[in-house]
Structures are given as structure tokens and as C-alpha cells.
Amino acid sequence: MAEPGEKPSIDLNNLKAGGFIKERGKDLFTIRLRVPGGRMAIPRLKKIAQVAEKYGGEFIHLSVRQSMELININFRHFDAVVEELGEADQKVASCGARVRVPxxxxxxxxxxxxxxxxxxxxxxxxxxxxxxxxxxxxxxxxxxxxxxxxxxxxxxxxxxxxxxLPRLDKDACISCGLCAKNCAPGAITMGKDKKPLFKDDPCIWCGDCVKVCPTGAWEAKQxxxxxxxxxxxxxxxxxxxxxxxxxxxxxxxxxxxxxxxxxxxxxxxxxxxxxxxxxxxxxxxxxxxxxxxxxxxxxxxxxxxxxxxxxxxxxxxxxx
Amino acid sequence: MTTIDLRGVSCPTNFVKAKLALEELETGDRVEILLDDGEAVKNVPRSLKGEGHKLLGLRETAEGHYLLEVEKGEE
Missing domain, CATH: 3.30.413.10 (Sulfite Reductase Hemoprotein, domain 1)
Structure with a gap:
């Protein structure tokens, strides 16, 4: 670990995609972690906690776009943080004019x-x-x-x-009416023949009819x-x-x-x-x-x- | 047929109660589950289907509640 006052040696390649964000305080940065889809494997979570405890502030910030952000990281420790996170395959995210983490x-x-x-x-x-x-x-x-x-x-x-997009196999339908009852937008009503009537227009393609249908009469067309x-x-x-x-x-x-x-x-x-x-x-x-x-x-x-x-x-x- | 009255029980407690009641039965046994309109009648049938039980029918009662007929699935 580099001591304050020591000449910092920083691998500037680490900074290319961004993810290192200047904080208010002198020398301090937030490091935004790359967590696509917000899914965090538990071994990575443990490693992040260790790194945060060693180099960061007293907490981690959960960003609104599903990232974890290490705060109060001294820029002299960039390389060490990147290397230690890398041991658990945890990478740093991006900022600026780039494609961000989805x-x-x-x-x-x-x-x-x-x-x-x-x-x-x-x-x-x-x-x-x-x-x-x-x-x-x-x-x-x-x-x-x-x-x-x-x-x-x-x-x-x-x-x-x-x-x-749902599709009905009328022959498999047992006329239970659960689909009509479950259809929030009202695209399905029960017809006089006790079979569901589907209107394309109010359907929001939520698939609730398929999920509730007891017999699989409603199925996914697409x-x-x-x-x-x-x-x-x-x-x-x-x-x-x-x-x-x-x-x-x-x-x-x-x-x-x-x-x-x-x-x-x-x-x-x-x-x-x-x-x-x-x-x-x-x-x-x-x-x-x-x-x-x-x-x-x-x-x-x-x-x-x-x-x-x-x-x-x-x-x-x-x-x- | 046994009726499990889940009126006035909110989600997901109504589903858990239905699940516990079904545990007391044998595969192939049929019960009726009395549910409130709204969230209950939307959620409980789908969850029971997800647990492997067979939904047989739904009918509205004169008081505006719903009777769901279910056959207990494989353990």
C-alpha cells in the first residue's frame, strides 16, 4: 500500500473506461463497481466488503443504477483496489460518454x-x-x-x-374463467359460449392469462x-x-x-x-x-x- | 367438498394458509377455496398452480367473493 506523501504510481489504463469519480475531499475518489443487472455473487460481495474496509470509508453506497460504490478511496490506492477486487473477478464500472453498465x-x-x-x-x-x-x-x-x-x-x-403475445387453444379450455378474472387491462372477457374472448387492443402482453391458465389452453405465441x-x-x-x-x-x-x-x-x-x-x-x-x-x-x-x-x-x- | 375460507386474509398469508391446508390432504383430493375479489383472486390461483396443484374452476358467489376449486397435486 502506498503511503501518503510517497510518489504515486498509477496504472492509467485502469482509468480509461471511467468509474473513478472525484469526491469533495482532497485526494478522495468514489469507485463505481460494475454490477450488470444488479446481480452480485456472494464471494464477490465478501471481497468488496474486505476491500472497502481496507481502503474505503465507513459505508458503501448503493447507486440508483444497481452499482455498489466504494467511497473515500485515496487515488494512491487505485491500483491496489483494482487488483484486490480482481481477485474475485469484480471490475470497475464506467462513467462519462460511454455505454454504461446495463x-x-x-x-x-x-x-x-x-x-x-x-x-x-x-x-x-x-x-x-x-x-x-x-x-x-x-x-x-x-x-x-x-x-x-x-x-x-x-x-x-x-x-x-x-x-x-398470448394464443388460445379453445379445445383445451375448461371455461374456468380465471384468465378473464386475471386480465387487468380487460382484454379477455368470457363469451356466451363460456370460452374466453380476446381483444388485441387493450392487451399489454403481460402473460398473466398464460400464467394462471390451469390447462395450458393459453400459451405464448411469441x-x-x-x-x-x-x-x-x-x-x-x-x-x-x-x-x-x-x-x-x-x-x-x-x-x-x-x-x-x-x-x-x-x-x-x-x-x-x-x-x-x-x-x-x-x-x-x-x-x-x-x-x-x-x-x-x-x-x-x-x-x-x-x-x-x-x-x-x-x-x-x-x-x- | 371442504371449503377453506380465506376471506379477509391478505396476500401472501392467504396463499400460505391455502398451502398449509392442502398439505393435510391426499393427492387428488378436491377443495374449494373462498377468496376475496381483487389481489387475492388474482394471486392465489396462480401461486397454487406454480406449486403443482390443479385448478379446476372459479365461480363468483352471490356476495361477490370467489370460489376456487382445486385438486391437490403430487407431493
């Missing part, structure tokens, strides 16, 4: 509401796109496993929300992600709008890569500007057309630009 809900392995494996998606994105410099601004991704959307997908640059793009929070928030429905889970990484490529091209020369503002400038049709080339089955026919929250303070630089 957020995700618990997914579908143990959560009864989950329709898709958001944890798997978050890990894939983290492995393939983490830290990619955007050249402009931060780039956030979130995965929600169902329409409850706990991760608030529409407040991300690209937000995924699990969905299930599952995947509904994708909203262009959301952000912070100063001048925007709610992302719908660009794709039922995108196959295995296409999520490539989808993000395509959005990122479009953003990088269109934002050229404009400096620090978020994706949502670029979509407002260019119009959503251009991005729809770009995405339709690779994802013709999932991209919607039309959409609207990201939506401005009208109660914000200060007028927007980029007007819708």
Missing part, C-alpha cells in the same frame, strides 16, 4: 412475473458493449422482464421490456422485448418512445449496436448531446428506417419522438 430486474428464473431472461441480456450487453465510447454523451440501457417495468425502461437511451428509445432523465427529461415490439431476446445486443451506430453518425459534430435529442432533431422516421433494415419483423410502422416532460424547469435548448 440495469435489469431479477428476470424470469425465480421471479414469477418475468417473461424473459433479463439477466442474460444484461450480461451479454455488458460483455459486448460496456464502456464503448459514444463520442457524445452517456448511453444507458435497461432490461425489464414484464410490463410492470420496474427498471423504468423508457427513461433509458434504449430500454427493453419483456412481453408475451415472447420478446418491446423496445423504447430516446429516454433520459436528469436535466430536461425525455420519455423514450416505442420503436420495436417482440424483438427476439437474442437480437438485443445487435439492436443496441445499430442504435448506437445511428446515434454516432447523426450526432457527428454536435458534441455532448443525448440520443433522445438527436431523434427529436432528425425525426423518428430516420431511425425507424435504419432499424427496419436489420429488424424488419420487430420494428413498428410508425412512432413518435421521445416525449418532453412539460413540468421541467428551464426551457429546452432542443425544441421538439
Amino acid at each position: 440495469v435489469a430486474c431479477g428476470g424470469c428464473e425465480y421471479n414469477p412475473n418475468g417473461l424473459v431472461d433479463t439477466q442474460k441480456s444484461a450480461l451479454e450487453v455488458d460483455q459486448k458493449l460496456f464502456g464503448t465510447p459514444t463520442g457524445h454523451h452517456k448511453f444507458k440501457v435497461a432490461f425489464a422482464g414484464c410490463p410492470f417495468d420496474c427498471p423504468k425502461s423508457a427513461t433509458n437511451d434504449v430500454g427493453f421490456q419483456g412481453a408475451l 415472447t420478446g422485448y418491446n423496445v423504447r428509445i430516446g429516454g433520459k432523465w436528469g436535466r430536461n427529461p425525455l420519455v423514450g418512445s416505442l420503436f420495436a415490439t417482440l424483438l427476439p431476446q437474442e437480437e438485443a445486443v445487435e439492436f443496441i449496436a445499430q442504435v448506437l451506430a445511428w446515434y454516432q453518425e447523426k450526432a457527428g459534430g454536435q458534441g455532448r448531446i443525448r440520443l433522445g435529442d438527436i431523434i427529436i432533431q432528425e425525426g423518428p422516421q430516420l431511425l425507424l428506417a435504419h432499424l427496419r433494415e436489420k429488424f424488419p419483423h420487430s420494428v413498428v410502422t410508425e412512432t413518435i419522438p421521445p416525449q418532453v416532460i412539460d413540468t421541467q424547469i428551464g426551457s429546452r435548448k432542443i425544441k421538439p
